[in-house]
Amino acid sequence: MFTLFTDRYGGVSAPPYDFLNFGDHVGDELSSVSSNRDALVARVGPTVFMNQVHGDAFAVVTSSTIATPTCDALITTVSGINLAVQVADCIPLLIASDGVVAAVHVGRKGLCNDITQKVLTEMVRLGGRNFRAWMGPHICGRCYEVSQDIYDEVVAKYPAARSQSAQGTLALDLAKALYGVLDSFDVQVDPSHICTHESPDHFSYRRDGKTGRSVGVISL
Numbered sequence: 001m002f003t004l005f006t007d008r009y010g011g012v013s014a015p016p017y018d019f020l021n022f023g024d025h026v027g028d029e030l031s032s033v034s035s036n037r038d039a040l041v042a043r044v045g046p047t048v049f050m051n052q053v054h055g056d057a058f059a060v061v062t063s064s065t066i067a068t069p070t071c072d073a074l075i076t077t078v079s080g081i082n083l084a085v086q087v088a089d090c091i092p093l094l095i096a097s098d099g100v101v102a103a104v105h106v107g108r109k110g111l112c113n114d115i116t117q118k119v120l121t122e123m124v125r126l127g128g129r130n131f132r133a134w135m136g137p138h139i140c141g142r143c144y145e146v147s148q149d150i151y152d153e154v155v156a157k158y159p160a161a162r163s164q165s166a167q168g169t170l171a172l173d174l175a176k177a178l179y180g181v182l183d184s185f186d187v188q189v190d191p192s193h194i195c196t197h198e199s200p201d202h203f204s205y206r207r208d209g210k211t212g213r214s215v216g217v218i219s220l
């Protein structure tokens with residue numbers, strides 16, 4: 001079993017995507033994105049990416065040569081296939097178990113549409129046992145300031161997400177809510193304490209707008 005979370009260093013993309021951008025939908029030169037992805041593949045092996053849409057769909061992958069699926073989570077029971085989730089503030093969630101692994105894109109919408117529960121249910125159906133998970137660098141509960149209506153919508157479903165910004169305004173702690181979800185499935189979690197919004201070493205959409213995407217990668 002293998003896991004990896006990238007930061008912004010080690011790639012060839014020019015500012016504002018400097019340097020290791022994996023997103024091919026953010027305005028970066030596609031040749032730079034290809035070069036960055038090729039370097040990752042050279043390092044870790046065949047890797048499947050997603051066209052992420054903040055939905056609740058997942059794809060069960062059995063080959064690394066498929067067309068890029070449009071979904072927000074990848075699952076596989078095949079060893080040697082790397083699954084990549086792209087982020088710039090959202091939570092890159094990697095889940096391992098005996099025989100099944102998954103990479104999940106958990107932002108505010110993913111939390112509210114229960115993508116993690118859907119993925120875990122499918123992993124159990126596929127024979128997964130002894131779950132553990134890693135949350136990669138993401139925006140923290142002090143930095144993720146939101147409007148009243150978004151706050152109300154998320155907190156109504158996940159009271160644990162209730163947070164306050166450094167300025168005392170309404171904010172959401174998505175990771176705290178996700179802990180609760182993972183705990184309900186008895187999943188041990190290894191958290192990241194890096195906040196993408198505060199770390200100059202990471203891409204942050206909230207901070208920079210036009211920026212790159214890092215990846216979380218897992219394989220059996």
Ligand SMILES: [Zn+2]
Nearest residue numbers: 140143195198
């Ligand atoms: Zn923060």
